[in-house]
Amino acid sequence: MIQRPRGTVDFIDEQFKQKQDLERRFSDFFYKKNYIGIETPLFESKDLFVRTVGDQTDIVQKELFELEQKSDTKYALRPEITASIIRALAESGSLKTKPKPINVFSYGPCFRYEKPQKGRRRQFNQLDLESIGRSDASSDEEFIVNVVEFIELISPKKILLSISTFGSEERKAEYAKDLTKYFADKKDSLCELCQKRIDKNPFRVLDCKNPDCKTICQDAPEISLNQEERERFQNTVSNIEQRISPKGQTSIKIDKTMVRGLDYYTGIVFEFSLVDDETRSGSIGGGGRYDNLVGELSSINLPAIGVGLGVERIIDAIE
Ligand SMILES: [Zn+2]
Numbered sequence: 001m002i003q004r005p006r007g008t009v010d011f012i013d014e015q016f017k018q019k020q021d022l023e024r025r026f027s028d029f030f031y032k033k034n035y036i037g038i039e040t041p042l043f044e045s046k047d048l049f050v051r052t053v054g055d056q057t058d059i060v061q062k063e064l065f066e067l068e069q070k071s072d073t074k075y076a077l078r079p080e081i082t083a084s085i086i087r088a089l090a091e092s093g094s095l096k097t098k099p100k101p102i103n104v105f106s107y108g109p110c111f112r113y114e115k116p117q118k119g120r121r122r123q124f125n126q127l128d129l130e131s132i133g134r135s136d137a138s139s140d141e142e143f144i145v146n147v148v149e150f151i152e153l154i155s156p157k158k159i160l161l162s163i164s165t166f167g168s169e170e171r172k173a174e175y176a177k178d179l180t181k182y183f184a185d186k187k188d189s190l191c192e193l194c195q196k197r198i199d200k201n202p203f204r205v206l207d208c209k210n211p212d213c214k215t216i217c218q219d220a221p222e223i224s225l226n227q228e229e230r231e232r233f234q235n236t237v238s239n240i241e242q243r244i245s246p247k248g249q250t251s252i253k254i255d256k257t258m259v260r261g262l263d264y265y266t267g268i269v270f271e272f273s274l275v276d277d278e279t280r281s282g283s284i285g286g287g288g289r290y291d292n293l294v295g296e297l298s299s300i301n302l303p304a305i306g307v308g309l310g311v312e313r314i315i316d317a318i319e
Contacts, residue, residue, distance in 0.1 A: 007114065007122030009312065018315055019125065022154060023107050026127045029150050035103040035129065040084035042109060043067060046074040052083040052293055054263025056201035063112040065122070077111035080262070081128040082293070082306050089132070090298035100133025100302070107311070125311035127285075135291060135303035137232050140268050141239045143305050147272075148240075151284075151309075152249050155318060157274040159250040162286075163237060164258040167229035169266045169292065175223045176202055186216050201263065222256050236268065264290040272309070274317040281317035285309030 004010060011019050027037065046066060053059050065077040078084055085106060089095045094102065107127045114120050131143050144161070151159050166172040179202035187195055191210040198205060206217050225233065237252060244250045258269060267289030274281040287307030295301030 005122065007116030007120070009121065009123075015315075019311055022311055022314065023125075023127070025154055026107060026150065027105065029153060030103075030105040030129065030146075033103070033146055035105045038085055038088060038104045038106045039108065040078075040081070040088045040106065042111075043075045043077050044084055044087065046076040048083050048087055048297075049076055049079060051296065052086075052264055053079065054201065056197060056204055057263055058204070058207070059112065059262070063114050065111040065113045079112050080110055080308055081106050081108070081126055082130060082264075082290075082308070083297070085128070085130055086132075086294055086297050086304075090294070090300075095132070095294065095298055095300050095302060101139065102132040103130070104132075105129050121312060124313075127309040127311060128306065129287075130304060130306040132294060132304040133302050135289075137236050138239075140236050140289060140305060141243075143307075144240055144268075144270060145243050147287075147307050147309075148244050148250050151272060152247065154314065155249075155274055157276050157281075157318065160273045160275050160280065161240075161250055161252045161270060162255040162258055162273070163240075163252060163268065163270045164255055165223075165225070165229070165233045165268045166266055166288075167223060167225040167233075171223065171225060171229060172266060175221075178221045178224075179203070179205070182220055183216070189216060203263075206257070233268065264293045266291045268305070270307075274314075282313070283310075284313045284317055 046064065049064060050060055059079045064079060067075040067077065069075065085104060089102065105128065108125065109123050110126050111123050113122060116122060129147065131139065148159065148161060166175070180198050183190065183198040183202055183205055187198065189212055190198070190205065191208060191213050194205045194208050194210070194213050205213060206220065208214065237254065241252055258271060265288040269286070269288035271283045271286030273283050285308050287305070289305045291303040294304055
Protein backbone atom coordinates (compact mmCIF):
# COMPACT_ATOMS: atom_id res chain seq x y z
CA MET A 1 0.00 0.00 0.00
CA ILE A 2 1.26 3.49 -0.78
CA GLN A 3 1.61 5.58 2.36
CA ARG A 4 1.59 9.32 2.88
CA PRO A 5 5.04 10.94 2.60
CA ARG A 6 7.11 11.19 5.77
CA GLY A 7 6.57 14.34 7.76
CA THR A 8 3.00 14.89 6.56
CA VAL A 9 -0.41 14.35 8.17
CA ASP A 10 -3.92 13.69 6.95
CA PHE A 11 -6.73 15.70 8.49
CA ILE A 12 -9.77 13.45 8.66
CA ASP A 13 -13.16 14.30 10.15
CA GLU A 14 -12.55 15.74 13.67
CA GLN A 15 -9.01 16.86 12.84
CA PHE A 16 -10.23 18.47 9.64
CA LYS A 17 -12.90 20.28 11.63
CA GLN A 18 -10.41 21.42 14.26
CA LYS A 19 -8.06 22.84 11.63
CA GLN A 20 -10.83 24.50 9.66
CA ASP A 21 -12.31 25.95 12.83
CA LEU A 22 -8.98 27.51 13.78
CA GLU A 23 -8.52 29.03 10.32
CA ARG A 24 -12.07 30.37 10.34
CA ARG A 25 -11.68 31.99 13.76
CA PHE A 26 -8.40 33.48 12.61
CA SER A 27 -10.00 35.07 9.51
CA ASP A 28 -13.05 36.26 11.48
CA PHE A 29 -10.92 37.83 14.20
CA PHE A 30 -8.64 39.72 11.83
CA TYR A 31 -11.40 40.75 9.42
CA LYS A 32 -12.90 42.51 12.44
CA LYS A 33 -9.55 44.24 12.96
CA ASN A 34 -9.76 45.45 9.34
CA TYR A 35 -7.07 43.15 7.99
CA ILE A 36 -7.38 42.11 4.34
CA GLY A 37 -7.02 38.50 3.17
CA ILE A 38 -4.38 37.31 0.73
CA GLU A 39 -3.53 33.95 -0.83
CA THR A 40 -0.32 33.41 -2.78
CA PRO A 41 1.05 30.38 -4.69
CA LEU A 42 2.51 27.50 -2.69
CA PHE A 43 5.68 27.73 -4.79
CA GLU A 44 7.77 30.70 -5.84
CA SER A 45 11.12 31.36 -7.51
CA LYS A 46 13.73 29.83 -5.24
CA ASP A 47 15.52 33.15 -5.38
CA LEU A 48 12.72 34.87 -3.45
CA PHE A 49 13.46 32.76 -0.37
CA VAL A 50 17.23 32.84 -0.77
CA ARG A 51 17.15 36.64 -0.82
CA THR A 52 14.70 37.14 2.01
CA VAL A 53 15.04 34.27 4.47
CA GLY A 54 18.83 34.40 3.94
CA ASP A 55 21.25 32.10 2.17
CA GLN A 56 23.07 31.21 5.40
CA THR A 57 19.97 30.06 7.28
CA ASP A 58 19.10 26.42 7.91
CA ILE A 59 15.80 27.04 6.15
CA VAL A 60 17.54 27.82 2.87
CA GLN A 61 20.68 25.71 3.24
CA LYS A 62 19.15 22.51 4.50
CA GLU A 63 15.39 22.65 4.49
CA LEU A 64 14.24 24.28 1.27
CA PHE A 65 11.87 21.99 -0.61
CA GLU A 66 13.09 22.49 -4.15
CA LEU A 67 11.11 21.52 -7.22
CA GLU A 68 12.79 19.92 -10.17
CA GLN A 69 11.48 20.81 -13.62
CA LYS A 70 12.69 21.08 -17.16
CA SER A 71 12.99 24.86 -17.41
CA ASP A 72 15.91 26.87 -16.09
CA THR A 73 13.90 28.72 -13.47
CA LYS A 74 14.40 27.21 -10.05
CA TYR A 75 11.29 26.94 -7.93
CA ALA A 76 10.85 26.04 -4.28
CA LEU A 77 7.81 25.33 -2.11
CA ARG A 78 7.38 28.18 0.32
CA PRO A 79 9.04 27.61 3.73
CA GLU A 80 7.04 30.53 5.19
CA ILE A 81 4.53 33.05 3.87
CA THR A 82 5.97 36.53 4.52
CA ALA A 83 8.22 36.77 1.45
CA SER A 84 5.38 35.66 -0.85
CA ILE A 85 3.01 38.24 0.62
CA ILE A 86 5.46 41.09 0.12
CA ARG A 87 6.21 39.85 -3.39
CA ALA A 88 2.47 39.77 -4.20
CA LEU A 89 1.75 43.21 -2.74
CA ALA A 90 4.69 44.67 -4.68
CA GLU A 91 3.74 42.96 -7.93
CA SER A 92 0.08 44.02 -7.74
CA GLY A 93 0.97 47.65 -7.03
CA SER A 94 -0.81 47.46 -3.65
CA LEU A 95 2.27 48.68 -1.79
CA LYS A 96 1.91 51.98 -3.66
CA THR A 97 -1.85 52.33 -3.82
CA LYS A 98 -3.22 50.98 -0.54
CA PRO A 99 -3.43 53.26 2.51
CA LYS A 100 -0.86 52.52 5.22
CA PRO A 101 -0.56 50.51 7.27
CA ILE A 102 -1.48 47.63 4.97
CA ASN A 103 -2.67 44.94 7.36
CA VAL A 104 -2.95 41.49 5.79
CA PHE A 105 -3.65 37.96 6.94
CA SER A 106 -3.06 34.69 5.13
CA TYR A 107 -2.99 31.01 5.99
CA GLY A 108 -2.11 27.73 4.36
CA PRO A 109 0.56 25.07 4.01
CA CYS A 110 4.32 25.69 4.12
CA PHE A 111 7.08 23.19 3.43
CA ARG A 112 10.48 22.43 4.90
CA TYR A 113 12.50 19.40 3.99
CA GLU A 114 13.43 18.55 7.59
CA LYS A 115 14.15 15.31 9.32
CA PRO A 116 10.62 14.46 10.43
CA GLN A 117 10.17 14.37 14.21
CA LYS A 118 7.61 15.47 16.72
CA GLY A 119 6.50 19.02 16.02
CA ARG A 120 8.57 19.24 12.84
CA ARG A 121 6.74 18.36 9.68
CA ARG A 122 7.67 18.61 6.04
CA GLN A 123 4.26 20.06 5.30
CA PHE A 124 2.71 22.19 8.01
CA ASN A 125 0.08 24.91 8.14
CA GLN A 126 0.63 28.49 9.15
CA LEU A 127 -1.52 31.43 10.14
CA ASP A 128 0.24 34.57 9.03
CA LEU A 129 -0.15 38.31 9.68
CA GLU A 130 1.77 41.27 8.32
CA SER A 131 1.38 44.97 9.03
CA ILE A 132 3.24 47.10 6.50
CA GLY A 133 3.95 50.83 6.52
CA ARG A 134 4.52 51.88 10.13
CA SER A 135 7.67 51.78 12.22
CA ASP A 136 6.71 53.54 15.46
CA ALA A 137 6.70 51.79 18.84
CA SER A 138 2.91 51.97 19.16
CA SER A 139 2.55 49.92 15.98
CA ASP A 140 4.71 47.18 17.56
CA GLU A 141 2.49 47.32 20.62
CA GLU A 142 -0.77 47.31 18.67
CA PHE A 143 0.32 44.39 16.51
CA ILE A 144 1.53 42.18 19.35
CA VAL A 145 -1.54 42.89 21.51
CA ASN A 146 -3.79 41.83 18.61
CA VAL A 147 -1.93 38.56 18.27
CA VAL A 148 -2.09 37.94 22.02
CA GLU A 149 -5.85 38.59 22.00
CA PHE A 150 -6.33 36.11 19.18
CA ILE A 151 -4.31 33.39 20.93
CA GLU A 152 -6.23 34.05 24.16
CA LEU A 153 -9.44 33.53 22.23
CA ILE A 154 -8.46 30.10 20.93
CA SER A 155 -6.36 28.77 23.80
CA PRO A 156 -7.77 27.35 27.03
CA LYS A 157 -4.21 27.38 28.38
CA LYS A 158 -2.03 30.18 29.65
CA ILE A 159 0.26 31.90 27.19
CA LEU A 160 3.89 32.86 27.52
CA LEU A 161 5.09 35.70 25.32
CA SER A 162 8.89 35.73 25.04
CA ILE A 163 10.20 38.98 23.70
CA SER A 164 13.50 40.56 22.71
CA THR A 165 14.88 43.11 20.27
CA PHE A 166 17.69 43.69 17.81
CA GLY A 167 17.33 47.41 18.58
CA SER A 168 17.71 48.62 15.02
CA GLU A 169 19.40 47.59 11.83
CA GLU A 170 22.59 49.45 12.79
CA ARG A 171 22.66 47.83 16.22
CA LYS A 172 22.09 44.42 14.68
CA ALA A 173 25.04 44.98 12.33
CA GLU A 174 27.25 46.04 15.25
CA TYR A 175 26.12 43.04 17.25
CA ALA A 176 26.96 40.76 14.32
CA LYS A 177 30.49 42.19 14.35
CA ASP A 178 30.80 41.62 18.11
CA LEU A 179 29.72 38.02 17.70
CA THR A 180 32.05 37.41 14.77
CA LYS A 181 34.93 38.75 16.85
CA TYR A 182 33.98 36.61 19.84
CA PHE A 183 33.61 33.43 17.79
CA ALA A 184 36.77 34.03 15.74
CA ASP A 185 38.97 33.31 18.78
CA LYS A 186 37.18 30.03 19.35
CA LYS A 187 36.80 29.01 15.74
CA ASP A 188 38.58 25.64 16.09
CA SER A 189 36.13 24.46 18.73
CA LEU A 190 33.04 25.23 16.64
CA CYS A 191 31.37 22.69 14.36
CA GLU A 192 32.27 22.75 10.69
CA LEU A 193 29.09 24.53 9.64
CA CYS A 194 29.47 27.23 12.31
CA GLN A 195 33.05 27.88 11.23
CA LYS A 196 31.60 28.94 7.89
CA ARG A 197 28.82 30.92 9.56
CA ILE A 198 30.89 33.19 11.77
CA ASP A 199 31.73 35.73 9.08
CA LYS A 200 28.55 35.69 7.03
CA ASN A 201 25.94 35.15 9.71
CA PRO A 202 27.13 34.70 13.30
CA PHE A 203 23.51 34.71 14.60
CA ARG A 204 23.07 31.21 13.25
CA VAL A 205 25.84 29.98 15.55
CA LEU A 206 23.62 30.98 18.49
CA ASP A 207 20.95 28.62 17.12
CA CYS A 208 23.32 25.66 16.60
CA LYS A 209 22.36 22.43 18.37
CA ASN A 210 25.90 21.07 18.47
CA PRO A 211 26.94 20.69 22.19
CA ASP A 212 30.38 22.26 21.64
CA CYS A 213 28.84 25.26 19.90
CA LYS A 214 26.24 25.55 22.65
CA THR A 215 28.94 25.69 25.33
CA ILE A 216 30.79 28.44 23.49
CA CYS A 217 27.54 30.38 23.02
CA GLN A 218 26.91 30.48 26.78
CA ASP A 219 29.47 33.28 27.17
CA ALA A 220 28.73 35.03 23.89
CA PRO A 221 28.19 38.80 24.21
CA GLU A 222 24.65 40.17 24.45
CA ILE A 223 23.36 42.91 22.21
CA SER A 224 24.07 46.37 23.65
CA LEU A 225 21.32 48.81 22.81
CA ASN A 226 21.68 52.58 22.93
CA GLN A 227 19.51 54.54 25.33
CA GLU A 228 16.80 55.36 22.80
CA GLU A 229 16.47 51.74 21.71
CA ARG A 230 16.47 50.51 25.28
CA GLU A 231 13.72 52.95 26.24
CA ARG A 232 11.63 52.08 23.22
CA PHE A 233 11.87 48.39 24.05
CA GLN A 234 11.14 48.85 27.76
CA ASN A 235 8.16 51.12 27.05
CA THR A 236 6.75 48.75 24.46
CA VAL A 237 7.02 45.78 26.81
CA SER A 238 5.44 47.64 29.73
CA ASN A 239 2.62 49.00 27.55
CA ILE A 240 1.87 45.52 26.25
CA GLU A 241 1.98 44.20 29.80
CA GLN A 242 -0.48 46.83 31.00
CA ARG A 243 -2.92 46.03 28.23
CA ILE A 244 -2.87 42.26 28.53
CA SER A 245 -2.32 41.69 32.23
CA PRO A 246 -5.89 42.40 33.49
CA LYS A 247 -7.09 39.10 32.02
CA GLY A 248 -4.19 37.21 33.56
CA GLN A 249 -3.95 34.66 30.77
CA THR A 250 -0.71 35.87 29.23
CA SER A 251 2.62 36.59 30.85
CA ILE A 252 5.69 38.21 29.32
CA LYS A 253 9.28 37.10 29.61
CA ILE A 254 12.21 39.08 28.24
CA ASP A 255 14.50 36.56 26.62
CA LYS A 256 17.70 38.12 25.32
CA THR A 257 19.00 34.83 23.97
CA MET A 258 16.13 34.56 21.54
CA VAL A 259 17.30 34.74 17.96
CA ARG A 260 14.69 33.95 15.42
CA GLY A 261 15.58 31.56 12.60
CA LEU A 262 15.17 34.10 9.83
CA ASP A 263 17.63 36.75 8.77
CA TYR A 264 15.29 39.61 8.04
CA TYR A 265 14.32 40.81 11.52
CA THR A 266 15.63 44.25 12.47
CA GLY A 267 13.79 45.27 15.66
CA ILE A 268 11.48 43.65 18.18
CA VAL A 269 11.20 39.83 18.00
CA PHE A 270 8.77 37.61 19.88
CA GLU A 271 7.61 34.05 20.31
CA PHE A 272 4.59 32.38 21.87
CA SER A 273 4.25 29.15 23.83
CA LEU A 274 1.33 27.69 25.78
CA VAL A 275 1.72 26.70 29.42
CA ASP A 276 -0.24 24.81 32.03
CA ASP A 277 0.73 24.04 35.63
CA GLU A 278 3.45 21.54 34.79
CA THR A 279 4.32 21.84 31.14
CA ARG A 280 5.25 24.44 28.61
CA SER A 281 4.74 23.71 24.93
CA GLY A 282 7.44 24.39 22.41
CA SER A 283 7.00 27.56 20.42
CA ILE A 284 3.64 27.79 18.64
CA GLY A 285 4.93 30.64 16.51
CA GLY A 286 6.60 33.99 16.49
CA GLY A 287 7.59 36.99 14.50
CA GLY A 288 9.15 40.39 14.57
CA ARG A 289 9.86 43.69 12.93
CA TYR A 290 11.54 43.64 9.54
CA ASP A 291 12.16 47.11 8.13
CA ASN A 292 14.26 46.19 5.08
CA LEU A 293 12.54 43.28 3.41
CA VAL A 294 9.94 45.33 1.54
CA GLY A 295 12.63 47.60 0.12
CA GLU A 296 14.67 44.61 -0.97
CA LEU A 297 11.77 43.14 -2.94
CA SER A 298 10.28 46.32 -4.37
CA SER A 299 11.09 49.90 -5.28
CA ILE A 300 9.38 51.20 -2.13
CA ASN A 301 11.01 50.97 1.24
CA LEU A 302 8.34 50.36 3.88
CA PRO A 303 8.83 49.20 7.47
CA ALA A 304 6.84 46.14 8.56
CA ILE A 305 6.10 43.71 11.35
CA GLY A 306 4.74 40.17 11.03
CA VAL A 307 4.01 36.89 12.75
CA GLY A 308 3.54 33.24 11.75
CA LEU A 309 1.68 30.75 13.96
CA GLY A 310 1.79 26.98 13.44
CA VAL A 311 -1.66 25.38 13.11
CA GLU A 312 -0.52 21.86 14.05
CA ARG A 313 1.59 23.24 16.89
CA ILE A 314 -1.41 25.11 18.29
CA ILE A 315 -3.67 22.06 18.01
CA ASP A 316 -1.03 19.81 19.63
CA ALA A 317 -0.42 22.33 22.43
CA ILE A 318 -4.10 22.86 23.19
CA GLU A 319 -4.87 19.15 23.55
ZN1 LIG B 1 27.67 24.66 15.32
